[in-house]
Amino acid sequence: MKATAIAHSNIALIKYWGRAAVADPGLNIPLNDNISFTKNSMIDDMKLQTITTIHFDEIYDRDSAEVNGEKLSGRKLERILRVIDVLRSEAKSNIKFRMKSINDFPTQAGLASSASAFAALTLATASALGLKINREQLSTVARLGSGSAARSLHDGFVYFHSASSHEQAFAEQICEPGHCDMHAVIAIVDESEKKVTSDAGHDLSAASPFNDIRIQRSAEQVMEMRQAILEHDFSAVGKIAEANCKYMHAVMMTSEPPLFYWNPETLRIIKKVMSLRQQGLETYFTIDAGPNVHCLCRPEDVETLTIELAALEGVKKLIPVRPGRGAYLADEHLF
Ligand code: DP6
Secondary structure, rough: OEEEEEEOOOEEEEEOEOOOOOOOOHOEEEOOOOEEEEEEEEOOOOOOOOEEEEEEOOOOOOEEEEEOOOOOOHHHHHHHHHHHHHHHHHHOOOHHHHHEEEEOOOOOOOOOOOHHHHHHHHHHHHHHOOOOOOOHHHHHHHHOOOOOOHHOOOOOOEEEEOOOOOOOOEEEEEEHHHHOOOOOEEEOOOOOOOOHHHHHHHHHHHHHHHHHHHHHHHHHHHHHHHHHHHHOOOOHHHHHHHHHHHEEEHHHHHHOOOOOOOOOHHHHHHHHHHHHHOOOOOOEEEOOOOOOOEEOOOOOHHHHHHHHHHOOOOOEEEEEEEEEEEEEEEEOOOO
């Protein structure tokens, strides 16, 4: 009863920000339908992935979990138990486990490490318990750990449904990674842990006077985005993604208390992206709950864009990524 899964993080093109008002907010049901692509890094020293091994066995007298060498307890352990307990009860098992996980990228820096973490955990746990569950159902379980993790189970471009029930709030694939020719260069300006997690940020969104407008516009943009991806219209995807990102940050900045995730370097990159576009290099920015920026571009522009961004003050690292593989099982275990 041991399994190992590998999962990658994803970048939202239509953002999830704020949870649906259902009886149990812990269900992490997004307030609005959203879209992402699962990203695979194009450099070996930072694959932006999580590897997780879980082993259920009678030899363990208690549940234990370790992430990047840190033994989990309290809220962190509870969060992973939410996912594991649903699957344990589905398997009608109460066997204890040992879990070990390794992330190869800075946690909590707006690169969605919990997305890959909970996608890998969900797939590994379901497999170790011998459960046959399809990806859409698995995505609802991953969502209990982290909303965006629901999307990381799938390859390529992914649609995550808002809904009024747990079962209906699932993520499904829109199309394969290669369908829409698009890459991104992630500009890392700060690798430290963010002070307000997305978990806490979701609850603040309702206090912004712009929240309703964002939800209303996102409902239109999510349909336009889906269409643009299916028509592999890079310009439309970029324009809608950038607009949707600005709406989310407007909500964040006008919440109570306000959330300013940007650094001066973030704004420097935004301005660079806009000026490069004027000069004919078509690139668009999108930013999650952190200061780092994803610059969307065509595959043939990755190199030039990387050179342009590297010249900016405060840019610490550049990671080229492309739409890629979702969560999958591996034969080699961590213990
Ligand atoms: C801004 O609740 O999924 O990235 O669990 O911290 O990864 P974490 O965040 P989650 O919220 C994601 C918020 C977002 C936008 C998005 O990915 O849609």
